Amino acid sequence: MPSSNFIVFGAPSIERDEIDEVVRCLESGWIGTGPRVARFEKEFAAYKGQPFAAAVSSCTAAMHLSVLAAGIGEGDEVITTPMTFCATVNAIVHAGATPVLADVDPRTMNVDPAQVEARITRKTKAILAVHFAGRAANMDALTEIAARHGLKVIEDCAHAIETEYHGRKAGTFGDFGCFSFYATKNVTTGEGGMVLTRNEEDLARIKMLALHGMSKDAWKRFSDEGYKHYFVVETGFKYNMMDLQAALGIHQLRRVESNWRRREEIWQQYNQAFAGLPLTLPAETEPDTRHAYHLYTILIDEAATEITRDEFLDAMTANDIGVGVHYLSVPEHPVYQDKFGWCPEDYPHAMRIGRQTVSLPLSAGLTDAEVARVIAAVRKTIGAKSKGVRAKGREQRAEPLPLALRS
Numbered sequence: 001m002p003s004s005n006f007i008v009f010g011a012p013s014i015e016r017d018e019i020d021e022v023v024r025c026l027e028s029g030w031i032g033t034g035p036r037v038a039r040f041e042k043e044f045a046a047y048k049g050q051p052f053a054a055a056v057s058s059c060t061a062a063m064h065l066s067v068l069a070a071g072i073g074e075g076d077e078v079i080t081t082p083m084t085f086c087a088t089v090n091a092i093v094h095a096g097a098t099p100v101l102a103d104v105d106p107r108t109m110n111v112d113p114a115q116v117e118a119r120i121t122r123k124t125k126a127i128l129a130v131h132f133a134g135r136a137a138n139m140d141a142l143t144e145i146a147a148r149h150g151l152k153v154i155e156d157c158a159h160a161i162e163t164e165y166h167g168r169k170a171g172t173f174g175d176f177g178c179f180s181f182y183a184t185k186n187v188t189t190g191e192g193g194m195v196l197t198r199n200e201e202d203l204a205r206i207k208m209l210a211l212h213g214m215s216k217d218a219w220k221r222f223s224d225e226g227y228k229h230y231f232v233v234e235t236g237f238k239y240n241m242m243d244l245q246a247a248l249g250i251h252q253l254r255r256v257e258s259n260w261r262r263r264e265e266i267w268q269q270y271n272q273a274f275a276g277l278p279l280t281l282p283a284e285t286e287p288d289t290r291h292a293y294h295l296y297t298i299l300i301d302e303a304a305t306e307i308t309r310d311e312f313l314d315a316m317t318a319n320d321i322g323v324g325v326h327y328l329s330v331p332e333h334p335v336y337q338d339k340f341g342w343c344p345e346d347y348p349h350a351m352r353i354g355r356q357t358v359s360l361p362l363s364a365g366l367t368d369a370e371v372a373r374v375i376a377a378v379r380k381t382i383g384a385k386s387k388g389v390r391a392k393g394r395e396q397r398a399e400p401l402p403l404a405l406r407s
């Protein structure tokens with residue numbers, strides 16, 4: 001049992017509006033897929049400026065269905081990044097296709113377009129790009145490569161609800177944009193996902209596959225419009241979102257911008273507080289892009305900090321600070337080594353990042369006092385081990401810290 005003082009990593013910020021909507025939903029008698037899901041889809045599509053959205057049970061489901069709807073399967077290859085959650089790769093595998101990894105740019109931690117191009121074969125059918133941590137992937141280069149080779153583009157926007165790239169929103173570049181509303185995400189429905197598309201036929205196929213392959217609007221079969229027969233036209237999946245979940249999402253989405261501003265504030269405080277420490281902080285956001293500030297990741301290089309990444313994780317936990325690792329690179333996991341013969345050394349940038357990375361709490365719900373506790377714990381942990389470097393860091397720090405942030 002964590003102590004009451006423990007800062008839960010990625011704790012959602014749930015307010016009265018969500019709670020009241022969930023209660024109204026429970027009282028309405030319609031808790032499964034229904035009118036609230038339809039409203040959430042409409043409002044999410046409007047927020048992203050895309051004509052169509054299909055709510056599903058997770059981003060994993062969204063990506064699985066997108067790969068299928070792209071007509072990709074057995075014998076086809078999809079190129080993606082090793083610096084992602086296993087779900088990205090699993091979705092390709094679930095569709096029967098073969099995932100192919102391309103290493104990341106060590107600065108942005110996003111897939112390196114040159115590496116993508118180098119992995120294209122006659123079997124390649126799509127690029128599945130991840131906007132890692134909320135930082136926009138290089139969509140100019142990726143969409144240009146895709147157009148030149150006749151590939152589909154699918155975006156894993158699990159971290160990227162608010163992300164923009166050269167004036168366009170993440171999830172609107174490719175054929176499909178896939179979003180997660182998992183408990184730690186910038187907009188949460190507990191579990192949940194969404195597919196954005198600009199093609200009405202793709203939307204219809206995704207909606208049908210998400211509900212067992214039942215014909216259009218089968219979810220309305222018990223509504224006050226009277227019982228409706230349906231036909232099963234494909235062997236689909238059980239990937240639908242419930243109204244109970246959408247009840248949360250509708251109100252979460254209304255606060256998406258104010259929550260983003262709060263996370264930006266925390267991000268800047270971390271940047272300022274850690275500037276002198278021997279850590280690698282997140283790279284500057286690229287010009288003409290908007291970072292979603294989903295994960296604040298620091299790299300712990302033992303040579304500089306005299307503490308290993310895992311010792312750092314333990315020290316933060318001992319200080320009642322919940323931390324995360326996003327991610328060990330995909331080829332570190334035994335299942336992919338067995339299945340595809342991948343080894344981490346073949347993707348050296350992702351391997352190094354995965355072995356050094358730590359995500360600090362960045363929830364919009366963090367209080368100033370909690371942010372100050374995170375900063376103090378990082379300073380204490382790094383400082384205790386690397387006094388020499390810390391002293392150097394102090395000299396380098398340009399601005400005095402605001403009072404609230406002093407440890």
Ligand SMILES: Cc1ncc(COP(=O)(O)O)c(C=O)c1O
Nearest residue numbers: 058059060085087158180181182
């Ligand atoms: C990059 C990335 N892709 C996909 C997923 C899967 O999302 P979900 O849990 O909604 O299936 C996650 C979830 O953490 C993620 O971080």
